Amino acid sequence: MPYTPFKFFAKNQQGKDFVVGDIHGSFTALEHLLKQAAFQPATDRLFAVGDLIDRGAESPRVTEFLNYPWFYSIMGNHERMLLDSADDPNLYKSWTSYNGGAWWNSVSEQQRDTIRQAVVELPIAFEVATGIGRVGIVHADIPNTMSWTQFVQEMQSNPECTEYALWSRNRFRRIRTLGCGSPIQGIDHVVFGHSPTPQVLQAGNVHFIDTGAALQEEAELGTLTLLQIHPKLSTHQLNTRTLNLPNTAE
Template sequence: MSTYVIGDLQGCFTPLQQLLAQIDYHPEQDELWFVGDIVNRGPQSLSCLRFVKQLVESGRGRMVLGNHDLHLLACAAGLERFRSGKDTIDDILNAPDRDELIHWLRQQPLYLTHPVYNLAMVHAGLPPQWTHTQAALEAEAVAEVLRSPQWQHALQRHLFGSEPRCWSDTLAGWDRLRYSLNAFCRLRYCDANGCMEFQCKKAPGQQPAGYAPWFIHPQRRNKDKTIVFGHWSTLGAFDGYNVHALDTGCLWGGQLTAWRVEDNTRHRLQCPQTMTPGK
């Protein structure tokens, strides 16, 4: 049995199938974990979502929610102001199984740990101040809201926004939930106090002064588990500081990555360019 963690799909279903053939994937014995952003911008969002759903329901896969997955939920909740001409989620919103897919997606977590390996998975990152115990608690608090009958109201009125940017143990209510959701799904750079910077999507070295990649802060309290994450295509295939970055930009004509947990090896497939950065 092998466990593979797959980078951001963003609707790139054909490259996923090609990568699985390349690694000689055996669905009856191998397990696939997905770092989130299953959908959007690529041409086959519906196929990606149905495939991952089937895997998770069969017990042969796991996923965490990414920012594009949350964007899909927001659009399904009627938040038209968030719609973009770049979106490729109409096939999901118009699908006959739309309600089933959206309900299932709302049940998915924001943070996972592996039952055997000393491994955690998140879409974007963890604030330096958080331990893994705290990350699990904060993730579950947000997940409870997304699973609840009030999920549409929460997305429409409370969960989206970029404030507060700074962590404090005294954060409460919607502010705490919003900070946590942004950390799990949007974090790239932060300062030593856990204040997040959301504007810069560039590679390290081009960020504003005072900010650094979340995983390099010397006092980071979550170094005790290996963390796998996606979200940051300009970072590329980074391994260090006990983290593995797996978004290698398939959508942009980069690669789709599968990282095999058992022997710490990367498998890559070159992807056709579907989107142009900045377009």
């Protein structure tokens, strides 16, 4: 099956839908948070904003979760670094030394192949039909000049648009500076991760939900956030420090 960077999900007729912020190898914390939210694997769905790996000590569990039938993830910039570093020695050194990828050095070659095969298939964007409307999910950002429809079309053929979706913090910085932001047209809600924030940051129809699960050394962070998007909008959070899990934030 050819790679598709965009995937649409019809409305869940049986259960609830959630979006989780950047997990960064904190999978035990995710399990606790799902239990706290009364997540039901038989009927509920969990969507992830990417950055499943790095920093947290449980990054090798990424394929375990990607194999669950109720778990769906887009690609984050850390998954992109994993893939791109295979052919770029300088990026490999930067990723494993300074960007949370040290765990990769202790993974067997067979497991590396398994992880690469799973990660390379991750889309860039999701759209989910829900009880609160159409919800878009992208890792970092979409260009300020684009509607959701324009972004979906452009992203499928324009590498620069994909890079923006994986790396940009322009919208986040503008909202943090001005306290407001323009809504994204053509969609009811859009959920982003990538940019750590002490609390969920919402402006218009945009939600930033990376609350720094693996950044426990930073006083205002160290929280994993779960945003319920169906059938209603609500937030569940877990302080990852309470679990005393090791991390490799370097």
